[in-house]
Amino acid sequence: MPLYTSISRTRHLVSPFHSSCRSAIRSFSATPLAMTNPPAASSSSSSSSSSRKPVLTRDTINPAVLEVEYAVRGELALKADKYHQLLTSPLAPGQAANDLPFDKVVTANIGNPQQKGLDQVPITFWRQVISLLEYPDLFKNHLDIIRQIYPEDAIERAKEMHEEIGSTGAYTHSKGILGIRKRVAKFIEERDGYPADPESIYLTAGASAGVSSILNIALQKGDGCLIPIPQYPLYTATLAFVSAVPLPYYLQEIEGWSMSHKVLIESIKQAKKAGTPVKALVIINPGNPTGACLSEEAIREVVQLCYDERILLLADEVYQSNIFDHEGKPFISFKKVLRSMPEEVANSVELVSFHSISKGMSGECGRRGGYFECVNISDEVMEQIYKMASVNLCPPVSGQIGVDLLVHPPKPGQPSYPLYEQETSLTLNNLRERSQYMFEKFNSLPGMTCQPADGAMYLFPQIDMPPKAVEAAKKQGKEPDVMYALELLDATGICAVAGSGFGQEDGTYHLRVTALCPGVEDYVSKIEKFHHDFIAKYT
């Protein structure tokens, strides 16, 4: 099994994101609308009425765009959406009821904790502060009334922040509001025990925007970028767009999806042999989709390697608070380990670390908030990063406020603390318990093995695919695990993403399932039943 594969290897990575797509893109006739009774839209396709060739075609647009693979509109997502619509739309007169063998679609494919059907509720303190900031009249002119609803510390916090940032409708500094960046720096300092500089911190529209921005700036066409396999498909998508070369390094499934230093070195060697300069290394810790959390030792080895080989280190640390065993397998930041190393390493290895409000206990994906911290990046490059941030004007203020709430939560003794503690503990306990339950159940199934997750919000069980199933999938022109996921959806309404969406070693097959769904026993028993039937069908 090759440890190193070329760019074509990662082409068919699909995305776990989003479930719906409407394909019909129609043009309309040039007849003005009678406003009282608009005619049905014509379904004639674009430019069919003209012999003129369109300016934009697949052949004329930016060719790098075609290289981007992000198959959100894959068969699975489309089907799940269709089923959901069937189950939730009222029947038209005379329309037959659907004959689906399930009564709801379970979206176990997206790390989107607050979506309908899941049970992670927003943190109350967050929403109280945000609602006050969005409508300051509440505390300016109706204080006595709102005191019946809002706790004192939420009101105080909103007043302070309003004083600092003014209207949530104004552009901020392109790096984000300075006061918030100062509190992010304090958060990092308290987490790691090393100083952080607010001027090296950029607030972003979620971690994805930060990753995309840094990859677009750092990489030239043809530069190599090491990425874990399995990986979160944002990386391959963005690398394709910048025409950089993804250099896969395989995680060691049998050792709990750990990172092998040997494998990493071998990947670098292979890239060099192929003439690809190794410019950057992406690490997702805790892992997505693996849930594996790196040890201090492993992190130290990576940092040293980046020093020795002159590699830019990109640490995707968005799951840093989704940790199940803070004592045994804690989250340790790359920044902390880097700063603890000999001065020559500590002050030279270039690191960008990404964080987000979309994951963790907040799960505020829709708000689009996050930050990245640059460490040891040269001043001349920091200037370029700032310039590019400026072109985008500023990150969404609501996301910036989310970052503030993330790094500056209620403290013990404050009125909002007990509820905050209760809500965040419940979220973490749910994740931990569901993850553990699913891990045990999946391992008890014949033909399925599953590594335990140390954190994040997914499990990534391996399916021992029967040869007949592989054969059948081949005939359908599908990856076997994609066929598995489609049949799972058809039989149970459960939507989970095939491992080929994240990359996996040749000949292995996986499924990524979120640990976000309530009613986990019911949900897992459906997977169990399906799995038995699937194995029986293809044996």
Place this chain on the structure above:
Amino acid sequence: MPLYTSISRTRHLVSPFHSSCRSAIRSFSATPLAMTNPPAASSSSSSSSSSRKPVLTRDTINPAVLEVEYAVRGELALKADKYHQLLTSPLAPGQAANDLPFDKVVTANIGNPQQKGLDQVPITFWRQVISLLEYPDLFKNHLDIIRQIYPEDAIERAKEMHEEIGSTGAYTHSKGILGIRKRVAKFIEERDGYPADPESIYLTAGASAGVSSILNIALQKGDGCLIPIPQYPLYTATLAFVSAVPLPYYLQEIEGWSMSHKVLIESIKQAKKAGTPVKALVIINPGNPTGACLSEEAIREVVQLCYDERILLLADEVYQSNIFDHEGKPFISFKKVLRSMPEEVANSVELVSFHSISKGMSGECGRRGGYFECVNISDEVMEQIYKMASVNLCPPVSGQIGVDLLVHPPKPGQPSYPLYEQETSLTLNNLRERSQYMFEKFNSLPGMTCQPADGAMYLFPQIDMPPKAVEAAKKQGKEPDVMYALELLDATGICAVAGSGFGQEDGTYHLRVTALCPGVEDYVSKIEKFHHDFIAKYT
């Protein structure tokens, strides 16, 4: 004076955005922090302690990034920020008071209506609905209390939208929430009298994000893109990043910054002669920085030209509701004119039109909301646009809600209508009156001429620069209008952007001033006094 200039012409376009920058990017020693008493950060520069060359330098990063010009950190913005800090920071013991000849910095450089110091207040109805959606507990569990504060229609609207979108913290469809896209389509239909398809509408994180996304997809390296001069510098910045060729067409100042069809044709001819394929045409209507509003006839000519020459039409229509004379010089959309033309044209000219919540009467810049509508774009390219939107997950939900409020305001007869009407009328009247006042005053000054604005939020007076001033600027290595803007700031605290930030005909000099500042008489009288002094100084 050449009508057509090469890419180098647009290199020194600077941006009017943002006023502050902190240049110090420091690395820190690897000494752990004593948490109780953190040591001051070391100011040693990055990698100074190591002989190891950094991975990222100007020479190794994406070279297209270096081509992007967006001089937000120009001398003017830095100085304005410094002055602001001097004027607002409390004096340290023993520190001498500043000796600045003004007591506040007036930010007339950014179209940011809700920033501190300006007087455009958020639309109350918007903020009421948003605050309820951010904390639905308010209407779910405290309805009796909040009825003392919120009008019934705001509560109803929030309930309906909550039902539709669920938590504001969840990812939405990558195109944006379907219900909102349907209402955008309805808004466009009612505006134009022609159908619009929700599936051809993408909600975005402001118009800039939409423009950037479309330019990144549509253009290949070396493709030519016609842009107006003067222009909003987002366009040159983005074209530089995608290595496309900006093809300037000069607006006719003497005719109120109108678009000359002849000039446009000449630009195309010149581009063809130079071997540059003319792929796209950007039009900003109403214009930024000019405020000029295109006539139906002018729009029709442009559309026909795009048909004849096979050019993609990009219509930046973000100022469509900033219109001073709805009868005499109304806003007419490109979509409307396009659809009114013969079927062959109406159904084939490819148009993308951009809109935003940042301008208009809402001015909600920080929320990052907008949309674009694709017309006559082929299905295969629509698929690529969708794929790329998916990589970015979804636009900020708060911005999406803003778009909904933009296209679906309170109606006459509803409780919130009178206040809504009062607030939006005030904003528009302020803009109109200030624009008119400034126009008259600027024209009464010797050595200054100013075209009236039909809309948008700026004036762009021309300065008849004394030869001695040109000489002096040359000695300072500055553009003469940049020197003018700097001296204006030094003398008055007024921060306005030099015309060279937007592009202008060789040998002409301008200033872009927003019409957003309260106390316009005082503010203009300061400019007048300065201008007299400046002319006297250099004559």
